[in-house]
Amino acid sequence: KAGVTQTPRYLIKTRGQQVTLSCSPISGHRSVSWYQQTPGQGLQFLFEYFSETQRNKGNFPGRFSGRQFSNSRSEMNVSTLELGDSALYLCASSLDSSNNSPLHFGNGTRLTVT
């Protein structure tokens, strides 16, 4: 079974631009969660999607948004990029709600904002 696939692996953007990251979950997994990982803040929860609905949202500004498609694939978008948005963005899928099911992470997208 293929694992969680995230694209692209690396991205370099400049301040003010916007970016879209993609995540394909493990086949059969209905929940997709997104996390931001930085050395200083660790793993910070962004949002969770289940059956195309956002179930939970973390404490991030409205510039961070996401969606999930009918095939469970998910995208997250960051608009008006800031230097502080530079981070590893990790997507994780699970069979059911992330509250009870183990998360399976992708390799992440490394975003650098200059």
Place this chain on the structure above:
Amino acid sequence: GQQVMQIPQYQHVQEGEDFTTYCNSSTTLSNIQWYKQRPGGHPVFLIQLVKSGEVKKQKRLTFQFGEAKKNSSLHITATQTTDVGTYFCAVVYGNKLVFGSGTILRVKS
């Protein structure tokens, strides 16, 4: 604020020594998950604990869930160089899976 406190932040051990990381919560937990992230890699699920006082073993790794379900520990016996990485606990808080700050383990051979 931080919902779960994980300590220590960093530990450097000699190969063969034991290692323990702890997670503490101020509130009672429904369950706790543990993950390992190798340098340059992504977090990988290790185990989930659900029951009060639960102890689970995976080879040299021992996981415990406190009686009050407010704390948990991961103990590695006789560390090996393959154990290096960051170990995270993750708990449900406000219906979200929140990760601890992680413990970085380095092993000297």
